[in-house]
Amino acid sequence: MTSRPNSYDDFPLPVDPALGGQPPFEPPQPPVPPQRPKRRRHVMRWIGLVVAIAVLAAGGYVFFNYQRFVSGVNQIDAIDSSGDDAFDGTDQNILLVGDDHRPDGASDAQLAQLGTTADGGGTSTDTMMVMHIPADGSSATLISFPRDSWVDVPGFGKNKLNAAFSLGGGNDDPAGGARLLIQVIEGMTGLHIDHYVRVSLLGFYNIAEALGPIDVCLNNPVNDRYSTLNLPAGVSTLNAQQALAFVRQRHGLPRGDLDRQVRQQYFLSVEARKILSAGTLLNPFKLGEVLDAVSGAIETDSGLNFIDLATQMKGLSADNITTATIPILGTPTINVGGSALSIVEVDTAAIPAFIEDLIGGPSAYETATAAAPADVTVAVLNGGAYNGSAAAATETLASFGFLTVAPASTEATATTTIQYPAGQEGAAKAVATYLPGAAVVASTTVSQVTVVLGGDGLMPAAPVAAEPAAPAPEATPAGTTYAAGACIN
Incomplete structure (x- = not known):
């Protein structure tokens, strides 16, 4: 066994020439205990x-x-799965829905916590957003849809967007309600909805309670007896009840429900910053509470895989979440069945460009090649033009070689649109060549290319040589990203 080095063995002893090259006397060393290697x-x-x-x-x-x-998590058959809704490195669109129904058998104390009463609430979806996640998961975009948007609901004609879920049977058949709402959203935007998430009033409260107090900043003080929100201007720290009131308030805001959309976008950005913070992610007890609250609060389509979703979104931070609301023309009051009805008029013609600016990338329509007129069947509907205009437009399109069907009338609209079902992008582009200025919109409510003539007076005509385009002005960002500490109405 070798000896363990000590203070003497660690360094060579000097040689003394006077002793004939022998080292000097070395004092006796203390015994070294055996080593345990x-x-x-x-x-x-x-x-x-x-x-x-x-x-x-x-x-x-x-x-x-x-x-x-x-x-x-409660799962329902909300998505008509076609095999392209997996998180496999492709862009994903998730429809987020919030409704106003109260919990069954809720006590007065519970209802007071929610800032509401035992009026039953409803399954009208007052909050509707599409969350777009790009393939690389590095960012997210939230697109809001005002609840009073006046839209086409398949099988029910024109109606408010927030009625689609109920019209689809959502009271007794949540899957049926979800499917009809998804069909309407897809028809409006041309986006394919891959997944669906729904949260109730009580569910939102439970999530806010699990996350704990949260700071918001208001430009002006509010005192709204409908939502029970009473806050000063500046920064306030909200508990769960106040958080629910904050996202529900629409009375007393400058733009009513449109400002409520902004409130909800802002709040989700603030909550995302808190969820993604180390204080939540690295605290197992806190994270467990949040996960329990979220899972008990949401209803999803059966194909939503949370591990795949988390993997695709691993690069997301609260600072790269963009929010926006679909373009609108105004909030007129119209007459329906002899009664006045306040609506949000959607700018249908502007939606395709809005979507493209917001989420980027060319659409299937843009990359399509225009079909030959002889290969395209087109229908013309009069939605606000002068009497006989649908018949005249049909005759004109037939003279250019298009196959046509009998003209008809439809609901009044301000903007002329060319609507087409998925897969007929080339056919729609062919018609658009003869109807410059019309909005081209993908739709789930038509089975062939359909021209809806609006009050703008557009009519088909022979194509003319295009003049050189003027330089485009610098684009304005379509969405908003809320920095930490931002203030809103």
């Missing part, structure tokens, strides 16, 4: 074992939390 190995093994146990424990904790989370 295996102890270090044992220690390293124990360290490795502890690390392995910690990793396994963390993995088990994550697995346990995920299983607990998934078991609390």
